[in-house]
Amino acid sequence: xxxxxxxxxxxxxxxxxxxxxxxxxxxxxxxxxxxxxxxxxxxxxxxxxxxxxxxxxxxxxxxxxxxxxxxxxxxxxxxxxxxxxxxxxxxxxxxxxxxxxxxxxxxxxxxxxxxxxxxxxxxxxxxxxxxxxxxxxxxxxxxxxxxxxxxxxxxxxxxxxxxxxxxxxxxxxxxxxxxxxxxxxxxxxxxxxxxxxxxxxxxxxxxxxxxxxxxxxxxxxxxxxxxxxxxxxxxxxxxxxxxxxxxxxxx
Amino acid sequence: xxxxxxxxxxxxxxxxxxxxxxxxxxxxxxxxxxxxxxxxxxxxxxxxxxxxxxxxxxxxxxxxxxxxxxxxxxxxxxxxxxxxxxxxxxxxxxxxxxxxxxxxxxxxxxxxxxxxxxxxxxxxxxxxxxxxxxxxxxxxxxxxxxxxxxxxxxxxxxxxxxxxxxxxxxxxxxxxxxxxxxxxxxxxxxxxxxxxxxxxxxxxxxxxxxxxxxxxxxxxxxxxxxxxxxxxxxxxxx
Numbered sequence: 257x258x259x260x261x262x263x264x265x266x267x268x269x270x271x272x273x274x275x276x277x278x279x280x281x282x283x284x285x286x287x288x289x290x291x292x293x294x295x296x297x298x299x300x301x302x303x304x305x306x307x308x309x310x311x312x313x314x315x316x317x318x319x320x321x322x323x324x325x326x327x328x329x330x331x332x333x334x335x336x337x338x339x340x341x342x343x344x345x346x347x348x349x350x351x352x353x354x355x356x357x358x359x360x361x362x363x364x365x366x367x368x369x370x371x372x373x374x375x376x377x378x379x380x381x382x383x384x385x386x387x388x389x390x391x392x393x394x395x396x397x398x399x400x401x402x403x404x405x406x407x408x409x410x411x412x413x414x415x416x417x418x419x420x421x422x423x424x425x426x427x428x429x430x431x432x433x434x435x436x437x438x439x440x441x442x443x444x445x446x447x448x449x450x451x452x453x454x455x456x457x458x459x460x461x462x463x464x465x466x467x468x469x470x471x472x473x474x475x476x477x478x479x480x481x482x483x484x485x486x487x488x489x490x491x492x493x494x495x496x497x498x499x500x501x502x503x504x505x506x507x
Numbered sequence: 508x509x510x511x512x513x514x515x516x517x518x519x520x521x522x523x524x525x526x527x528x529x530x531x532x533x534x535x536x537x538x539x540x541x542x543x544x545x546x547x548x549x550x551x552x553x554x555x556x557x558x559x560x561x562x563x564x565x566x567x568x569x570x571x572x573x574x575x576x577x578x579x580x581x582x583x584x585x586x587x588x589x590x591x592x593x594x595x596x597x598x599x600x601x602x603x604x605x606x607x608x609x610x611x612x613x614x615x616x617x618x619x620x621x622x623x624x625x626x627x628x629x630x631x632x633x634x635x636x637x638x639x640x641x642x643x644x645x646x647x648x649x650x651x652x653x654x655x656x657x658x659x660x661x662x663x664x665x666x667x668x669x670x671x672x673x674x675x676x677x678x679x680x681x682x683x684x685x686x687x688x689x690x691x692x693x694x695x696x697x698x699x700x701x702x703x704x705x706x707x708x709x710x711x712x713x714x715x716x717x718x719x720x721x722x723x724x725x726x727x728x729x730x731x732x733x734x735x736x737x738x739x740x741x742x743x744x745x
Contacts, residue, residue: 342643351739364648364649
């Protein structure tokens, strides 16, 4: 189980997170939506300390990290229990798809190379890239790169995968293949925290939806409540805007 | 001695001068290697804005690039022994200062000089790698050092290689200054052979040809290295 307590984060004088807390149970898909600048990406990046939260507490399983007093060992422990899928994929450009997946296994988890290779090939197969093992990122489409990113995260066998707007940088026709992989990962029971603008994905896959704005959680609950019958005005406005944009794009 | 060029003299002098090409190459290669180490540390100090050191690094780069190499060579050749002798008489170091070969001062001044130029090349190359890849390295559990060595440096190297090649070629030619402090390299030997028959035009043509050939070889070598370092940017992996 993952629990965040009272997370605060400021950049200079700009307070981005104002005391966020939530719980994610094992196997749950937790979707965070909200306008840009609402702090949702920062929140996600605080969970694995890519951003150092100013205050608050993070529990993952038996590990508790206190924001102000986190030491190096705790941070690396936190990163061992999490994995991340990035908006811009962030694949290692000097490594093949296979090597991208292997890298963390070999250098961080100290798994035997041969073992890691087998393991990595299986995960790339799993995301439908069994025939692209030896391709470099620059030889793959955006959707394929992001699927490598997902394979890289899965292979680490983390307690939770953090998805940071995984489809926002993709051409519209490539979004589907990535969402499909994410859906199947969710069906396999992986715990996922997903920051996204894909409302349909949230509706279909999420167990819990959070609407964030201005550094606080405005509203949360089951997708059927938050997305279909939002109580807060800000949530309604946001959902209207998102659906409206999508309709415009569809035309 | 009435003809413009004594081709026979030129031909005979060529192998004699060529014999000293290894000295020139040695100066260039050793200085380049030390320069790369100095340049890397200077670049990292600047990138991570390490207090006090970053100020010193800035001063160093500015000085090394803002004063002539010849002056730096003299400073090294006359200055360092002076300081050593001073230390010796005051602190009784058991060191034979006059026993240090002149070429050591060439190595020092050239390394310091080229390190300053390389530091800027290295800094811009490292900063050209988007930091998302380093974040991804952290996210899979790698340390900063691992991420730097395995992900960032190889890509930065590919970017910096053409510049390294240029710097190295510049350095190779600058080594011709070394004979001024009594190091016998291509240039020093050319002077000696030229003085023997008072045939200076011939031997300088010889040395020009030798320098040129070496530079051509280096250019070729760099191109090959660059192709290898950038293999991830080209077609399907073999």
